Every structure is written in structure tokens, then in C-alpha cells.
Amino acid sequence: MELVRAIxxxxxxxxxxxxxxxxxxxxESRLIGQTETLTSRELPYRNVFFAVQEATAQLADLTGRQLLRDGRLLMPRISTGDGIDAVIVVTSALEPLRVVVAAIASDVSAxxxxxxVRGVPSVVLAVVTLDDVSARSTTGVMQSWLERQLETLLPLLPDVVVLAGGVEGGTVEAMKRLAHLINLKLSFTAAIRQPLPTIIYAGNTSVQPQIQAALGGHNCELITVANVRPALDQEVLTPLRQALLACYARQLTDVPGIDQLSAPDQTTLRTVAESQYVMTRFLAERQQQAVLYVDVGATTTTLIAAAPDQIAATLHGVCGTAFGVGALLSEVGxxxxxxxxPFAIEExxxxxxxxxxxxxxQTLPATREDCYLDLALAREALALGVAALRDEQTPLAYERLLAGGGVLTHAPHPGMALLALLDGLQPANELPGLxxxxxxxxxxLLSVCGGIAALSTDAAISIFDHDLLNNTPLATCIVLQGGSRIGEPxxxxxxxxxxxxxxxxxxxHGELIRLPLSVGRYAQVKVKPAATVRVGQAAPGEAVESDPAEVHGSLLGLIIDARGRPLTLPADGAERRRLLWSWLRAVGAEHSDSPYPEPVISLPEMPAPVVAAPSTAPKPRRSWFKRAPQPAKTSEATLPTTETVPASPDDDIAQLRQQVSKPARRSWFGRRKP
Structure with missing residues (x-):
């Protein structure tokens, strides 16, 4: 072990x-250099060694060491200091497990x-339970329970089938019924010459002999683990989760090109999921505090909540910002x-x-709008993950947050990554302290440290402390819970x-405030909340303060989040985008007004007025005082059948003279004479 220095x-x-x-x-073991490039697992290369070779060549140019010879890794290290002693490979470029769950009760064992299952990169194809009371199939035909379940299972090709159900010492016949269903599924799969899945039994341990007898006739692997639900109020997830992780890790040797890295005895292979479990649990036990680790990747979104005495996790196998964007879009809309x-866009x-x-x-973000879109995807992926995590562990609590993933680490400004974390996770009641x-x-480096731990624990701890924790503090956050009106203190x-x-x-209320505190500085914070506002688990209105020098300097300093929980965005699009931009300015990600104009709402064009065609009938003549002459009232029976001849001007004047009376004479004093 002492000879392994260059890794x-x-x-x-x-x-x-x-x-x-x-x-x-x-x-001490330290990070000397790092390079990255696009993975070459997909077409047209289908060989991961090409990407490793390119990144290693870049690393050799960066460090001035010779790491390749004739296109191969230079191992072991030679006297000039060139070369390496060992290779550690951690990978997440694996297919998620396709899982079918068969259980007795949907709200208990299932x-x-x-x-x-959610603690492993996986896709749940179907969940079959005995309490499914639907009497109709997808085609609407009345069917028995067995017919409906077979109609669901036969088209599927799972990698793993999980059998669960029954508390310790509980029912036996129910598990036999599930085993009969799985036996029929295995017979059909064998008949069509498809690979048989691995069967993992995690139910009532007293039924294990009957399960082995029912399924032993098939040439498939049967794994028995501890009961996942030994009592109604007890849940034991670790044995089943470890068995699933082992099934997932079998793909490591099938990764195209992985055998070209080095000799098998000189290479340590680990999955990223396993490494993340190891290091998150290690950090929680060493710090003696609850830790939440989140990672938003291109395919998988990972959330692991570890405490000194327990661990909970959810890994969405097909929910990410690139390969997993389709599943995320269908899930949230x-x-x-x-x-x-922060900009308007049509749906x-x-x-x-x-x-x-x-x-x-594999197209990387090229514009700022692409980065905002990636971070929006990260928010929704984190929201789905934390909802599933709360369903497993209630109440969910953590005192430290560690985040990773390309969409966060490659954000143009650390404030954008912080906003994505706060908006997606919305920490509130989970925070026990200030x-x-x-x-x-x-x-x-967290996944890398997990892989190195299998080779040298001292090297893994040294890199974890010096190059990860001490080198990447993002911010220290205070969440104020309470307040009703926007703008009230x-x-x-x-x-x-x-x-x-x-x-x-x-x-x-509604503000997001940043108080800068540079790296290497320390401070104490005192908070005096209003009567209806609380901090952490303190009572409403209770003043709290940190220990002297407890606040460590970081990239963003101290962030005070008083936006309320749950976070509510305005329904009006323009107002919402102005609010989002104000938060970006608050954390220092933007420094000017938004450059994105609001869309102009144009009214629909009014239809052109319809102009009636001019009448060919002659216009009626009017008198001198613009009054049209009134026609004589005649009955319909006496109307002339011939056209009426219009009156002449002399007739109009004569008629007017008859209607105008002579004015009365007045006296000298304006009185009328009788």
C-alpha cells in the first residue's frame, strides 16, 4: 500500500x-491536476477508453508528466517520476436497472x-400487488386478478424482480400466490428465449423454502435477503438495497473499452452510486451530524441523506438534464x-x-439562456428527488448540504447554482439549527474519493478534507420561516x-439578502426574528445566535432567505420574471437590469367594416328647414300603384306660407294688444 503514490x-x-x-x-495525498472531455461511450465510438486517452493526454500536458506510452497508460511509475502506480475507475455510464416489484399490500410491503429500489439507479416497470381490486384490464374486458397481472407482466423484460410482503410470522398463502404469478412469468420468458431476471426475495423469512421450491425449476438467480418490512412499524431497507446495488454493479465489466485501461489486477472498478454512499456516510459519522448530498447529472439525479445511525436515498435513474430530460419533462410538464x-418563451x-x-x-450549453434552462431542469429534478426522500424518511433533517453535478459546477456564477439548490430543495423544517x-x-471529487477509499483510506480522507471541503465552500444559509405580507419586517x-x-x-418578507464574507474570514451572526417568525427549530420570535467564528467565509458569504416556505411564484409572467431577476441580482449573479424584453401583447385585428352598396332610389327632398315632407296617411288599400310625382318648389312655398301665422302687435310697453 505504501508503494501506491501516483493514482x-x-x-x-x-x-x-x-x-x-x-x-x-x-x-499527504493531494490533487495534482484534472482534465475532462466528452464521454465516448455512445456512437460513433462505443469505447470509453478513447475519452480516457484524450483526457489523460491533456493531463500530461498540464502537469508535465508522461502518463501515456504508445497510446497506453504508463504503469508502473518509472524512476523519472513519470507514469502512475494504480488506476481507479468510477462510472455512472451504466444502464439503470429495470425492476418489477411484486408485493402483498401496496401501502405497506410494496x-x-x-x-x-429508489436507492439504486433504476426504472420501475410495474408494481403488482394482491390488493389490486380493479376488475377490468386496459382493454376494458372483465378479467380475473391473475389474468390482469399476467397481461401486465408478460410483455416486460426486467433485470430484477423483487418479491416482498408479509411481516415476520405472518401469512404464507399470500406469498405463495405471488410466487405462482412470478413462476408463470418466468416460464413465458424462457419460452420466448429471453434472459431470465434475477429474483430477490425480501419478504417473510419463514416462507423462503416455499419460494425456493416454487421458483427453483427455472435457471435463474434467486437471492434471499432480510424482510424489508418485518413489522408494520419497522422498515429495513439496507439488505435489499445492497443486493440491488450488487446487481447494478455487474455491468462494470461490460462497459465497452473498460478492459483497455490496464490489467485487471491494477484497476479498481466502482460505481458512482456506491462511492457516493460510502463518502456521504463517512462524512456524517465523522462530523456527527446529518448530511444531505445531492447530485444532478445528465441521466441520474441523486439525493442521499446520511446520519450517524441511518441513511436514506433516492436515485432517479432516468431523470437528468440531458439523457434524462424526456422523463423529467413528462413528469412535471x-x-x-x-x-x-427569467425570460419569456413560448411553450x-x-x-x-x-x-x-x-x-x-452531448451538446453543451452555448448561451446564457441555455444555462438558465439547465438550472430550471435542475430545480425540478431536485424537487422530485426531495419529495421522494421525504416519503422514505420522515422527518427529513440535515445540518450540512454537499452538492455536485455538471449543471451546478459549470454554472456561469456560483450564485446561480445556489439559487437552484434553494429553489429546488426549499430547506425549512429540515434544518435543526441556525x-x-x-x-x-x-x-x-466525492465519487473519486469513494473509489480511492477502496485502495487507500488515508489518501481518500486527505483529498476529501483538503481538496473538497476546504476548497469549495459555497455559502452559509439562514432560512427565516414565517411572515405573511410581502415587505413586512x-x-x-x-x-x-x-x-x-x-x-x-x-x-x-420576500427578500433574499447576501452579506459578503470572504474565504478565510470567520464571523458570528445574531438573529432577532419578529413574533411570528422562527429560525430552525427555535420558537417563533426567539432570538438565536451562532457561536463565535462559527460562520466560515465562502464564495457567496452569508445568505438570508426570507422568501417564505413553500416558495410561491407570481402567476403573472412578467411579474414572476422580474422577481427571478431580482434574486439573481441579490446573490451577485447579475448586476444590471434584465436584458430580456417582455413580449408585446398585440390585440387581434378588427374586421374591416362592411359598407353597404349605395341605394339607387332617389333621396327624398327636404324643405328649407331640413324637414322632410310628411307623406299623407293613406290606407294600404288606397295606395297608388303608379309612382308618385315629387312636389314642385312653388307648392312647398305656398304650403309654408299657410303654416306661418302673422305675429301679434305689441304696445309701447311690450304688452300685447287684445
Whole structure:
């Protein structure tokens, strides 16, 4: 172990391949250099070694060391210091497990089995339960329970079938019925000459012999683990989850080109999921505090909540920002994604952009709008993940947040990544204390450390401490819960810098405030909330303060989030986009007014007025006082049949003289004479 000094750590993701050089510096293992390139697993290459070779060549130019010879890795290290001693490979460029769950009750054993399945990159094809009371199939024909379930299962080709159900010492006949159903499914799969799935039994342990007898006639692997629901109020997920992880890791040797890296005895292979579990649990046990790790990738979104005595996780196997964008879009809809964009966009254009991303997943963001779109996808992916995590672990609590994933680490400004985390996770009741330290794994070292831990624990701890935690503090966050009206004061906050000045600010409901505190500085914070506002688990109105120098300096300093929980966005599009832009300015991601004009709403054109054709009838003559002559009233029977001759002007004057009377004479004093 002492001879292993220079380590080439390779992380092969579904989109990006990173190569890191680890070597001794002053007696400790440290990161020497890192490069990345696009993964070459997909067409036209179908060989991951090409991307590793290219990234290693770039790393050799960066560090000045020779790492390749004749296109192969130079192993072992030679006397000149060139070459490497070992290769660590962690990868997430694997197909998610296709899983079918068969259980007794949907809200008991099936729910527990799904909790375990979600802890592995997987896709649930179907859930079959005995309490399915529907009497009709998808075609509307009345069918028995067995017929309906077979109609569902026969077209599927799962990798794993999970059998669960029955508390310890409980029913036996129900599990026999499920085993009979799975036996019919296996017989059909064998008849059509398709690979048989692995069967994992995680039910009542007293029924294990009957399950083995029912399914033993097929040439398939049968794994028995501890009961996932031994009692109605108890859930045991770890044994089933570990069995699923082992099935998932079998794909490692099937990755095209993985055998070209080095000899098998010189290469350590690990899945990214396994490495993330190891390091998150390690951090929680060493710090003796609850930790939440999140990773938004191109294909998978990972959330792991670890405490010293327990761990919960959810990994959406086909929910990401590139390969997994299609599943995310169908899950949340385009409106949910568009609400996080600070610019106006038509729904059809948004859908076309997302579908184009799915068709060309290796296209990197080229504009700022593309970055905003990726971060909007990250928000919705995190929201789905944290909802599933809360369903497994209630209540969910964490005191430190560690984040990774290309969409966050490659954000143009760290404030954009922070907003995506706060908007997607919306931490509130999960925070037991005043402060939430947030770290951003900028170099994606957590998975690498998990792989190195299998070779050298000291090297893994050294890199984790020096190059990850101490090198990437993003911000320290305070969440104020309460307040009803936008703009009302909710708290007075004072930041007292060690060896410096203090800064006091009044926080209003709906605001997001940043107090800069540079890396290497320390401070104390005091919060005096309003009567209806609380911080962490403190009572409403209770003043709280941190320990002296507990607030560590970071890229963004201290962030005070008083936007309320749950976070509510305005329904009006223009108002919502102005609010989103104000948050970007608050965290320093933007410094000027929004450059995106609001769409001009144009009224529909009014139809042209219809002009009637001019009448050919002659216009009636009018008198001198513009009064039309009144026609004589005659009955319909006496109307002349011939055309009436118009009157002459002399007749009109004579008629007018007869209607005008002579005025009365007046006296000298204006009185009329009788």
C-alpha cells in the first residue's frame, strides 16, 4: 500500500469523463491536476477508453508528466517520476436497472420495496400487488386478478424482480400466490428465449423454502435477503438495497473499452452510486451530524441523506438534464420548467428545445439562456428527488448540504447554482439549527474519493478534507420561516466579523439578502426574528445566535432567505420574471437590469367594416328647414300603384306660407294688444 503514490482516478459519466492525478505532496495525498472531455461511450465510438486517452493526454500536458506510452497508460511509475502506480475507475455510464416489484399490500410491503429500489439507479416497470381490486384490464374486458397481472407482466423484460410482503410470522398463502404469478412469468420468458431476471426475495423469512421450491425449476438467480418490512412499524431497507446495488454493479465489466485501461489486477472498478454512499456516510459519522448530498447529472439525479445511525436515498435513474430530460419533462410538464426562466418563451419553443437536448445530449450549453434552462431542469429534478426522500424518511433533517453535478459546477456564477439548490430543495423544517453550510463539489471529487477509499483510506480522507471541503465552500444559509405580507419586517440580523466590523440589516418578507464574507474570514451572526417568525427549530420570535467564528467565509458569504416556505411564484409572467431577476441580482449573479424584453401583447385585428352598396332610389327632398315632407296617411288599400310625382318648389312655398301665422302687435310697453 505504501508503494501506491501516483493514482490516476477516472470518473466516466454518461456525458463527461474526468481524469484526476493524485500524488504525494509533503507526505499527504493531494490533487495534482484534472482534465475532462466528452464521454465516448455512445456512437460513433462505443469505447470509453478513447475519452480516457484524450483526457489523460491533456493531463500530461498540464502537469508535465508522461502518463501515456504508445497510446497506453504508463504503469508502473518509472524512476523519472513519470507514469502512475494504480488506476481507479468510477462510472455512472451504466444502464439503470429495470425492476418489477411484486408485493402483498401496496401501502405497506410494496411501498417499502419501492423505497429500497429508489436507492439504486433504476426504472420501475410495474408494481403488482394482491390488493389490486380493479376488475377490468386496459382493454376494458372483465378479467380475473391473475389474468390482469399476467397481461401486465408478460410483455416486460426486467433485470430484477423483487418479491416482498408479509411481516415476520405472518401469512404464507399470500406469498405463495405471488410466487405462482412470478413462476408463470418466468416460464413465458424462457419460452420466448429471453434472459431470465434475477429474483430477490425480501419478504417473510419463514416462507423462503416455499419460494425456493416454487421458483427453483427455472435457471435463474434467486437471492434471499432480510424482510424489508418485518413489522408494520419497522422498515429495513439496507439488505435489499445492497443486493440491488450488487446487481447494478455487474455491468462494470461490460462497459465497452473498460478492459483497455490496464490489467485487471491494477484497476479498481466502482460505481458512482456506491462511492457516493460510502463518502456521504463517512462524512456524517465523522462530523456527527446529518448530511444531505445531492447530485444532478445528465441521466441520474441523486439525493442521499446520511446520519450517524441511518441513511436514506433516492436515485432517479432516468431523470437528468440531458439523457434524462424526456422523463423529467413528462413528469412535471413544460409549465413547471418555464416558471423558473427569467425570460419569456413560448411553450412550443420550450418543448422543442428540450427534445433537441434529448436528441443531442452531448451538446453543451452555448448561451446564457441555455444555462438558465439547465438550472430550471435542475430545480425540478431536485424537487422530485426531495419529495421522494421525504416519503422514505420522515422527518427529513440535515445540518450540512454537499452538492455536485455538471449543471451546478459549470454554472456561469456560483450564485446561480445556489439559487437552484434553494429553489429546488426549499430547506425549512429540515434544518435543526441556525446555519446551513453549503459546499459545491466543483471538481467532482466525492465519487473519486469513494473509489480511492477502496485502495487507500488515508489518501481518500486527505483529498476529501483538503481538496473538497476546504476548497469549495459555497455559502452559509439562514432560512427565516414565517411572515405573511410581502415587505413586512421579519428579522434583524447582525454579522460580526472576527477582527473586523459588524454589519446589521433588517430583513423583510420576500427578500433574499447576501452579506459578503470572504474565504478565510470567520464571523458570528445574531438573529432577532419578529413574533411570528422562527429560525430552525427555535420558537417563533426567539432570538438565536451562532457561536463565535462559527460562520466560515465562502464564495457567496452569508445568505438570508426570507422568501417564505413553500416558495410561491407570481402567476403573472412578467411579474414572476422580474422577481427571478431580482434574486439573481441579490446573490451577485447579475448586476444590471434584465436584458430580456417582455413580449408585446398585440390585440387581434378588427374586421374591416362592411359598407353597404349605395341605394339607387332617389333621396327624398327636404324643405328649407331640413324637414322632410310628411307623406299623407293613406290606407294600404288606397295606395297608388303608379309612382308618385315629387312636389314642385312653388307648392312647398305656398304650403309654408299657410303654416306661418302673422305675429301679434305689441304696445309701447311690450304688452300685447287684445
Amino acid at each position: 490516476l482516478a477516472v470518473e466516466i459519466g454518461s456525458l463527461i469523463t474526468r481524469v484526476s492525478l493524485i500524488d504525494e505532496v509533503d507526505g 411501498r417499502s420495496a419501492l423505497h429500497a 413544460p409549465a413547471a420548467i418555464a416558471r423558473w426562466l 412550443q419553443e420550450l418543448i422543442e428545445r428540450l427534445l433537441n437536448r434529448m436528441l443531442r445530449p 446555519l446551513l453550510p453549503i459546499h459545491l463539489d466543483m471538481l467532482s 421579519v428579522a434583524d440580523v447582525e454579522l460580526i466579523t472576527v477582527g473586523g466590523d459588524s454589519e446589521r440589516v433588517q430583513v423583510r
